[in-house]
Amino acid sequence: MKIGIVCYPTFGGSGVLATELGKGLAEKGHQVHFITYSQPARLDFFSENLFYHEVSVSNYPLFDYAPYELALASKLVDVVRFEKLDILHVHYAIPHASAAFMAKQILATYGIHIPVVTTLHGTDITLVGKDLTYKPVVTFSINQSDGVTAVSEYLKQDTYKHFEITKDIRVIPNFVDMNRFKLKAKDHFKKAIAPNNERIVVHTSNFRKVKRTQDVIYVFEKIVKEVPAKLLMVGDGPERAYCEQLCRDLDICDNVRFLGKQDAVEEILSVADLFIMPSESESFGLAALEAMACKVPVITSNAGGLPELNVDGVTGFMDEVGDIASMAHHAIAILADDDKLNSFKENALSRAKEFDLSIILPIYEAYYQEILG
Numbered sequence: 593m594k595i596g597i598v599c600y601p602t603f604g605g606s607g608v609l610a611t612e613l614g615k616g617l618a619e620k621g622h623q624v625h626f627i628t629y630s631q632p633a634r635l636d637f638f639s640e641n642l643f644y645h646e647v648s649v650s651n652y653p654l655f656d657y658a659p660y661e662l663a664l665a666s667k668l669v670d671v672v673r674f675e676k677l678d679i680l681h682v683h684y685a686i687p688h689a690s691a692a693f694m695a696k697q698i699l700a701t702y703g704i705h706i707p708v709v710t711t712l713h714g715t716d717i718t719l720v721g722k723d724l725t726y727k728p729v730v731t732f733s734i735n736q737s738d739g740v741t742a743v744s745e746y747l748k749q750d751t752y753k754h755f756e757i758t759k760d761i762r763v764i765p766n767f768v769d770m771n772r773f774k775l776k777a778k779d780h781f782k783k784a785i786a787p788n789n790e791r792i793v794v795h796t797s798n799f800r801k802v803k804r805t806q807d808v809i810y811v812f813e814k815i816v817k818e819v820p821a822k823l824l825m826v827g828d829g830p831e832r833a834y835c836e837q838l839c840r841d842l843d844i845c846d847n848v849r850f851l852g853k854q855d856a857v858e859e860i861l862s863v864a865d866l867f868i869m870p871s872e873s874e875s876f877g878l879a880a881l882e883a884m885a886c887k888v889p890v891i892t893s894n895a896g897g898l899p900e901l902n903v904d905g906v907t908g909f910m911d912e913v914g915d916i917a918s919m920a921h922h923a924i925a926i927l928a929d930d931d932k933l934n935s936f937k938e939n940a941l942s943r944a945k946e947f948d949l950s951i952i953l954p955i956y957e958a959y960y961q962e963i964l965g
């Protein structure tokens with residue numbers, strides 16, 4: 593198949609999943625064309641089956657805001673026509689699904705029919721999509737898609753609850769490439785971070801309010817009082833400055849390192865003993881899955897789709913959103929006992945294997961064929 597993939601080229605979950613999916617499809621012999629405004633962050637190797645098409649946006653002074661949706665629709669028309677794509681797969685509803693619909697209508701005037709699959713990832717539905725500014729367009733675009741998928745049962749039900757959706761939504765869960773995300777020998781790095789064999793706690797996110805990154809700091813402050821530990825904060829975003837100030841206020845700066853955006857997250861996870869994700873909302877929890885694939889147990893909230901991934905008391909623990917005391921209690925219980933820690937690590941890896949790319953990829957291939965049929 594010749595597949596066009598539209599996504600945000602960032603470190604966010606939707607961009608990561610879309611890019612990893614495209615890479616996996618290319619390795620299986622499909623021709624994959626990424627269409628977005630910059631090269632996706634995870635598109636980090638060359639393949640004869642991978643192509644990238646940059647969307648250029650006009651800076652004409654008439655526009656206060658660059659009309660990206662129109663530019664994207666035009667680019668989709670161009671790529672579909674001249675690369676003879678079989679199907680478009682757009683990730684994140686806004687504005688990709690509506691741009692794909694526009695492109696589809698334009699292509700019809702050339703006698704070209706291009707099926708469109710829209711994958712819903714989370715905040716495009718639970719946050720942005722519910723905004724009255726966008727809701728009618730989101731609803732229309734989803735209903736006009738030839739196929740619709742969601743990354744969790746929670747997200748599927750939430751979409752039906754808040755939007756008048758007439759299309760069947762297929763749940764295809766997020767996945768992890770177990771060849772990339774696996775425990776690696778990084779003893780030198782671990783020694784540099786934790787010279788006295790302290791436990792290493794990790795959090796990765798885009799540091800938005802919904803991720804409750806300050807809760808990570810508060811939880812860690814309780815952990816470090818009981819267990820010698822270091823905290824690695826990976827990523828960047830609007831909440832980072834507040835987190836850094838909170839570390840100063842709590843006088844734990846010597847035990848916390850902010851690493852910014854990192855490409856090789858799996859190397860950091862390879863030295864971790866625990867992963868914390870206290871999010872207010874998560875459609876699935878891809879970052880937690882990547883941690884589990886590296887044999888790292890997880891402490892998460894019980895929000896959204898996280899209960900579909902994290903098995904409470906087995907792969908880690910789940911607590912109510914904002915329950916810092918309980919999260920810290922469970923974290924300490926894991927970190928303070930070597931045998932318990934090792935057991936949770938094995939359980940985390942075992943659970944992650946259920947979401948291996950090799951299992952989920954054929955589901956997407958079969959769905960494409962179903963839509964094309």
